Amino acid sequence: MSRTEVLVDADWVEAHLDDPQIVLVEVDEDTAAYDKNHIRNAVRIDWKRDLQDPVRRDFVSQEQFEALLSERGIANDSTVVLYGGNNNWFASYAYWYFKLYGHEDVKLLDGGRKKWELDSRDLVEAVPTRAATSYVAQPQNLAIRAFRDEVVDSIGVKNLVDVRSPDEFSGKLLAPAHLPQEQSQRPGHVPSAKNIPWSKSANDDGTFKSDAELTALYEGEGVDLAKDTIAYCRIGERSAHSWFVLHEILGQENVKNYDGSWTEYGSLVGVPIELGA
């Protein structure tokens, strides 16, 4: 993959708003944001209600994902363009999720909803109707998803990239500063992890930095891009943003996202934890 294959800008989206081959999908941390307004002809995917198993902590099944995309009018050959708030955190998460279930043609709107709003581009309240499809998903591609045992086995072996803020990494905070402080049982980070906050990959307006800047960022922090890499954060959404940078923009094949992330690791009994910067 490369930047031109996986990112589109706002001008491109405006030019394709009425293209039936393109399905624009908004995915937000604030799941009510779409109700307020959204880009014309965009459908919504709710990262909680639509993408999480309602009982267990896990994703919806392959069959449930097929039913979801079929109901939203997304076909196997649709070009899906994802965007959302929070600098595309949850849009990146959805991108990774679409790739997990094997959707071929998916892209991110660079800068997401924030860039669109800061450009003063039009947003509407009208909800589009799309004809249902018969979507067929693939089994999960576990080459891009890490689980806790692999993370523990990777301490000191693989690149572990903690993309949370420095205060979360050091253990001062348990969650991002705009959320109430709860979640894991213990603060800190996985030993040997490098703290490369997701935010270093993005400009103020939410667009991704250049390939040269992104490569310099990771190599400057001592990440050997030739080695296998696992990215994690608190619940796997910010690390999906960093996975997107490493796997999709920079084309590193050997990168996984650990969606259990700190809310799982920081509550495990007996695993090693480091505190401090």
Place this chain on the structure above:
Amino acid sequence: MCGATAGGLNRDGIAEGKETVIEGTIERDGEPITGYVRLLDSTGEFTAEVPTSATGAFRFFAAAGTWTLRALVPGGSADRSVVATSGQVHEVRIAV
């Protein structure tokens, strides 16, 4: 806005005296304006970001220390420094 809480946000659910809160509004020519607010730490590193409410209000749960608030609105931005004390609610108005 008669009767609204300071900063335009309800404080229900905040553990007063326990959580360190930085909140306030973005304003242009004295009127609230919607946009985004970024919270930067004492070294200028990004920590968090929120969209404002429809009345320009924002809130962060932060640690004690020196922070910079960066407001982003269409066509402009502005920074404000704030020193947060543990367990206190700090209200800040940012003029853009």
